[in-house]
Amino acid sequence: MTATQAPPSARFDPALRGVALAVVLGTIMTTLDTTIVNVALNVLGRDLDASLSTVQWVITGYLLALSMTIPITGWAIERFGAKATWIVSLALFGAGSILCGAAWSAGSLIAFRALQGIGGGLLMPVAQTMLTRAAGPERLGRVMAVISIPGMLAPALGPLAGGLLLDHLSWRWMFYVNVPVCAVALLLAVRLLPRDEERRPESRLDLLGLALLSPGLAATVYGLSQVGEGTAGTQAFAGLLLGAVLMAAFVAHSLRGAGRALLDVRLFRDRAFTASTVTLFVYSVGVFGVLLLVPLYSQTVSGPGVLAAGLLVAPMGAGAIVTMLIAGRLTDRLGPHRPGITGILIVLAGMFACTRVDVSTGPVLMAAAMFVIGLGHGLVTPSIMASAYRTLPRPALPGAATASQILIRVGSALGAAVTAVVLQSLIRSQGTGVGTFATTFRWSLVIVAVAVVPALLIPRRPAPPA
Structure with a gap:
């Protein structure tokens, strides 16, 4: 051959x-x-x-x-x-x-x-x-x-x-x-x-794990949503505290369950899975903040209009589609390490352009920056997601998919909360000028830059034999 x-x-x-x-x-x-x-x-x-x-x-x-x-x-x-x-x-x-x-x-x-x-x-x-x-x-x-x-x-x-x-x-x-x-x-x-040939009808639902993890996750997302809406008071604090306590209790329960828990946290002993899911979590925090900021920037600078705001975000999707056409093949041929880190660096370049916005920045330049972010995003997501599953045994795949979705969901909610808190505090001190958005974009850029650290721990080797 x-x-x-x-x-x-x-x-x-x-x-x-x-x-x-x-x-x-x-x-x-x-x-x-x-x-x-x-x-x-x-x-x-x-x-x-x-x-x-x-x-x-x-x-x-x-x-x-x-x-x-x-x-x-x-x-x-x-x-x-x-x-x-x-x-x-x-x-x-x-x-x-x-x-x-x-x-x-x-x-x-x-x-x-x-x-x-x-x-x-x-x-x-x-x-x-x-x-x-x-x-x-x-x-x-x-x-x-x-x-x-x-x-x-x-x-x-x-x-x-x-x-x-x-x-x-x-x-x-x-x-x-x-x-x-x-x-x-x-x-x-x-x-x-x-x-369906890989099912076990005798499998029993971990009711205690469900009673801990599902409410804990919901409380965390609720608390973060309250922070994002500016309700950084009793409701937000109670939700985040309850979520942290319930999820910590679930981790202890899972470690004692010897693989019978609703979600086996021992999956995180796998280096590739842990590095990939942590990268996706941190990256989701930063990128979701940008997706909230750009429509707000459009409506503040260019005037109200939902359609105009949507059109300003659309170039990111267009850029992602361009690179996704090759991202999968590159990942399968070279391994996820190089495509994933290259994608993060391209995203950072587009976000850096967003931090340079001023009164003379028009919608064309912002749309171009979003297109660059999309080019990087189209490389990051497929390669890092593929890396999470490459070294896991087949029976572990359902639990791994569940764990990764939980982290991405919490990361997106955290990104919305952080962005809203930063933007609101800057508006109170500086008003709703262009500089307020530029500073908030810098926060998102720093968060995405942090995602490079766990991404460097992703194994470099290509796919193992099937």
């Missing part, structure tokens, strides 16, 4: 392409729904006769349900199988979308958003598990590039789609638009996903 010929186990065969197609179509809905409603809070409050503090729970309730559901993913895959769990999750998300569109009050909408979040919380870790199982170590870079597509597009397309729908249709269509996509995703799942 020549050096240019890929072995059969390294080829992107039709079966793997079918799994990837079914997975991307299912996950893109949940990622869009984390941002599409953000632009509709005022409209929802007016139509449902509710205060902004009440309507805010349409977003917070979805995120909390999403966070609380993620920890049971590993057990559900082991007990019922990945395909069955995926289909049930899609059905729950679709049913929640229909009910959200038919909601008659703020309370009913919040409850139905929670149902959406339960289905959505399972989808991403199940998707990663199915793809890593189907791909094997020699194709992990390419399948992680595929699974990263929804995450790349959501920050740009969510507010943009929400703005377009609100301009021309009722807010209810922000939820109804999910229904046909969900129906097609269900059909593809039934036809294309492999049969």
